[in-house]
Amino acid sequence: MKLKVKKIDPLDSPLAVSNNIPIKRKKNSLKSKLWRDRYLLLLIFPGVLYFLIYRYIPMAGILLAFKDYSPFRGFAESPWVGLKYFKLIFEDAEVIQVIWNTLQISMLQIFFAFPISIVLALMLNEIRNQVYKRFLQSIVYLPHFLSWVVVVGITVIFLRSEGLINGVLVNFLDLNPIPFLTDPTLFKPIVILQVIWKESGWGTILFLAALSGISPHLYEAAVIDGASRLRQMWHITLPALKSTIVILLILRLGNVMDSGFEQIFLMLNPFNMETGNxxxxxxxxxxxxxANFSFATAVGLFKGIIGLILVVLANRLAKKFGEDGLY
Amino acid sequence: MFKSSGGERVMEIINNIVLLLIAVTMLFPFLYIFSVSFSSVSDVLNSDFLLWPKEWVTDAYSYILGSDQFIRSLGVTVYITVVGTFVNLVFTSTMAYSLTRNIIGQRLILFLVLFTILFSAGMIPTYIIVKETGLLNSLWALIIPVAISPFNLIIMTQFFKGIPEELTEAAIIDGANDIQIFTKVILPLSKPALAAFGLFYAVGHWNSYFSGVLYLNDPSKWPIQVILRQIVIVNEPNAALGGHAAMLEALPPPETVQMAAILLATLPILIVYPFLQKHFAKGVMLGSVKG
Incomplete structure (x- = not known):
């Protein structure tokens, strides 16, 4: 049998196409790399184009915040105004109130909604009957998949003046009806309760995953040492959750300036604007x-930068305490 | 298991009861909405607690389903969900796969993707780009600007990395190029994962409300969530449903219409929920593996 041996250039060889198999070559120019990756580049092209146009060009659009932009003059023709709009942010009492509302809602969420997920995960973890556990899990995860329109809609149906709750207050308890949806002081508690109802079940998933990774031997050893269930929780379960808690807290801190846009937007009305905006x-x-584009962009940019700074700081802090951090 | 002391038994029982109560608070709204939506006028007016319809009436449903506006918005949402999810999967999977290979600029691209999770330009610059790219008032505005979720992209990259390299190498020896490897080796192996990502993207499209308000001016293009807001939250069911009321002798009570609308708009989510559930724990855990 005659074998036809062809001399092949390493870069043209089928094996060289694989990037996983390094083939040493002195001249590894950009051009040959591009040729080597030509099919991959074709595959990645739509994605990269997407990120460029819809994620990164808008970042350049941030420059609007330093211009007096008007849609009629266009971007290039609008004059530069420096930090004018950033100064306006801090002079405007309304903006200060809005920042304060944002921080309050986020903080209330971190203090109330976040720990509830942990507690709920611990409670679910204590259930021994696996079928019952799975049944409960599928119920508490469900609200996460509902739209905010539906959740706010349910809230409105239950809390409006002729709704179920006020019906109970008036007809059964002989109390005065409460204007839940228009009372500005009730805006924040209701928003937090909605988040707890919708997301705390879903929030248990990562904690439950961490809990299922704990070796049963640890608990067996603890039992032999005479530790009660509570002590087991304190000394074994909670430490096992620590790094998950830290990572999720860092992520949450980075979003301190977002407080759930759709939800709040749907809950706002002329009566609760002051405490809810x-x-x-x-x-x-x-x-x-x-159509106050430049000012709104400045407020948005201010928000984004604070968020970024908070993530970086939280990540540093986590590392200082010996945790892995986010990156 | 281990013997528990009396005190621990009590705690276990309390734990079970509290969890059951939590589950009830999650299910109760649905039960209530369900029964009101099927109840008659007199039952809605005369009773405060309706946990099961006394007589079954489907007027609210026939009223809603007879509304052109409602049907049209359902069609819009179905279209956005189907086309949008397809675009999501194509864009996300091609990019995720390329990033698992050591493509030119890989590290830079990964960094830029991660950065968009931590910092985004904000609503106004994004709005202007959507406008400048000619998507305003087109259904594509609800599809293209959200073509890739950076989170899903990272998770999918992790998933593709888990596919044994030997398969790719074997395909290379057989003379396949990278596109063939992707479509003939990687994608067939990733069907369950793609189904999971697709479900998540689809739920996102189905539930999305605000981009409809932001980018679409023409009411005939509004997705179901925008109409649902008008029906329930703005409390104008008849106006939102296009006022074909004249055709009906007596309108069903607005409460029943609102609740029926909520159920109809949620039904698809409830239908896919068992499938979602099968996948999501896996998906989320994949994401939690830091890479």
């Missing part, structure tokens, strides 16, 4: 509804 909704009202 947050940065995102404010940017929408100012920028899109009143």
């Amino acid at each position: 947050v940065l995102d909704t404010y940017v929408y009202f100012k920028g899109i509804q009143q």
Whole structure:
């Protein structure tokens, strides 16, 4: 049998196409790399184009915040105004109130909604009957998949003046009806309760995953040492959750300036605007509804930068305490 | 298991009861909405607690399903969900796969993707780009600007990395190029994962409300969530449903219409929920593996 041996250039060989198999070559120019990756580049092209156009060009659009942008003059023709709009942010009492609302809602969420997920995960973890556990899990995860329109809609149906709750208050308890949806002081508690109802079940998933990774031997050893269930929880279960808690807290801190746009937007009405308006909704009202593009961009940029700084700081802090951090 | 002391038994029972109560608070709204939506006028007016319809009436449903506006918005949402999810999967999977190979600029691209999770330009610059790219008032505005979720992209990259390299190498020896490897080796192996990502993207499209308000001016293009807001939250069911009321002798009570609308708009989610559930724990855990 005659074998036809062809001399092959390493870069043209079928094996060289694989990037996983390094083939040493002195001249590894950009051009040959591009040729080697030509099919991969074709595959990645739509994705990269997407990120460029819809994620990164808008970042350049941030420059609007330093210009007096008007849609009629266009971007290039609009004059530069430096930090004018950033100064306006801090002079405007309304913006200060909006920032304060945003921070309050986020903080209330971190203090109430976040720990509830941990507690719920611990409670679910204590259930021994696996079928019952799975049944409970599928119920508590469900609200996560509902739209905010549906959740706010359910809230409205239950809390409006002729709704179920006020019906019970008036007819059974002989109390006065409570204007839940228009009372500005009730806005934040209701929003937090909605988040707890919708997301705390879903929030258990990562904790339950961490819990299922704990070796049963640890508990067996603890039992032999005479540890009660509570002590087992304190000394074994909670430490096992620590790194998950830290990572999720870092991520949450980075989003301190977002407080759930759709939810708040749907809950707002003229009566609760003062306590309910947050940065995102404010940017929408100012920028899109009143066409005050530059000012709204400045507020949005301010929000984004604070968020970025918070993530970096939280990540450093986590590392200082010996945790892995996010990156 | 181990013997538990009396005190621990009590705690276990309390734990079970509290969890059951939590589950009830999650299910109760649905039960209530369900029964009101099927109840008659007199039952809705005369009773405060309706946990099961006394007589079954489907007027609210026939009223809603007879509304052109409602049917049209359902069609819009179905279209966005189907086309949008397809676009999501194509864009996300091609990019995720390329990033698992050591493509030119791989590290830079990964960094840029991660950065968009931590910092985004904000609503106004994004709005202007959507406008400048000619998507305003087109259904593509609800599809293209959200073509890739950076989170899903990272998770999918992790998933593709888990496919044994030997398969790719074997395909290379057989003379396949990278596109063939992707379509003939990687994608067939990833069907369950793609189904899971697709379900998540689809639920996102189905539930999305605000981009409809932001980018679409023409009411005939509004997706179901925008109409649902008008029906329930704005409390104007008849106006939102296009006022074909004249055709009906007596309108069904607005409460029943609102609840029926909520159920109809949620039904698809409830239908896919068992499938979602099968996949999501896996998906989320994949994401939690840091890479």
